Amino acid sequence: MDRESNLNRAETFSFVNPWIRYFLFFFSFLFWVFSLLIAGIGVYAKVQKATDTVRDTFLIDPAVILIVVGVVMFFITFCGCIGALRENIRLLKTFSFTLTLVFLIQLVVAVLGFFYSDQTQDALGKFVKKAIVHYRDDLDLQNLMDYVQKEFKCCGWNNYTDWSWNLYFNCTHENPSSERCAVPYSCCTPVPGETVINTMCGFGVQTQKFLDANKSIYPVGCADRAVMWMETHLLLVGALSLGLALPQIAGIVLSQILISQIQNEIAPPF
Numbered sequence: 661m662d663r664e665s666n667l668n669r670a671e672t673f674s675f676v677n678p679w680i681r682y683f684l685f686f687f688s689f690l691f692w693v694f695s696l697l698i699a700g701i702g703v704y705a706k707v708q709k710a711t712d713t714v715r716d717t718f719l720i721d722p723a724v725i726l727i728v729v730g731v732v733m734f735f736i737t738f739c740g741c742i743g744a745l746r747e748n749i750r751l752l753k754t755f756s757f758t759l760t761l762v763f764l765i766q767l768v769v770a771v772l773g774f775f776y777s778d779q780t781q782d783a784l785g786k787f788v789k790k791a792i793v794h795y796r797d798d799l800d801l802q803n804l805m806d807y808v809q810k811e812f813k814c815c816g817w818n819n820y821t822d823w824s825w826n827l828y829f830n831c832t833h834e835n836p837s838s839e840r841c842a843v844p845y846s847c848c849t850p851v852p853g854e855t856v857i858n859t860m861c862g863f864g865v866q867t868q869k870f871l872d873a874n875k876s877i878y879p880v881g882c883a884d885r886a887v888m889w890m891e892t893h894l895l896l897v898g899a900l901s902l903g904l905a906l907p908q909i910a911g912i913v914l915s916q917i918l919i920s921q922i923q924n925e926i927a928p929p930f
Contacts, residue, residue: 688740699730
C-alpha cells in the first residue's frame, strides 16, 4: 500500500510550481490588456487627425509614441502570457530577454540623464522647440503643451519669448498673423472668479518686459520649473521610478524561475 502511494505521488509530482506559473500568466495578461488599451488610444488619436501632413512632428507625436509603446508592451507580455500558460521555454526566454533589455535601456537612459544633465536638458529643449513650432499643426502637441504650461506654471522652454519660434506667434514685423507677439492662453495666470477662459489673454505679451509680463502670465520657462519640481518632489520621483522598475524585475525573476523549473521537469532522470 505504501509502495503504491509512493508511486502515485511520484507520478503526480512536478517541478513546476503552479503558483509561480499562474501568477506570471495573470501578471503578463494584465499588462497585455493594458498594452492593447494604450495602442488602441494611440491608433484612435492618429485616425482622428488622419489629415495631418506634418512629417516633422512624427517622432514627437503623442499618438505615435502611444502606439509604439503599446506594440512593444503587447509583444513582450504576449510572450510571457502564452509562455507561462503553455510552459513554452522559447517564449519565456524571449519574454525574459526583451524585458531585461527594456529595463537595461531605461536604466542606462536614467544614469546618463543624471550624469549628463546639461545634454539631457538640451535634448528636451529640442523636443519642446519642435512642439512649440508645430503648436498649431498638431492638436495633441497643442494639448500637451497647454497641459505642461498650466501644471508647471511656466511659459516656453527658456522664457515666454520662445513662442516667437512659432509661425503664428512670431514677433517680427513681417508676421501678418493676428496672434503676432502673443503667447498661448495656457501661459496666463488665472484670474480669480473668472468662469470663462480668456483665450486672448496672452496677446502682445512678447513685446513687454519681464516685470510687466509677470502681471498677466507665467514668464518663467518650463526648463527651470521642471528642475524645481523634481528637486521638491524627489520622494515622488523615486516612488514612480521604483513603481516602474519593480514589475519589470518581478517579471524577469519569475520567468527565470519558471524556465529553470520546466527544464528540471523535462530533464531525463539519472
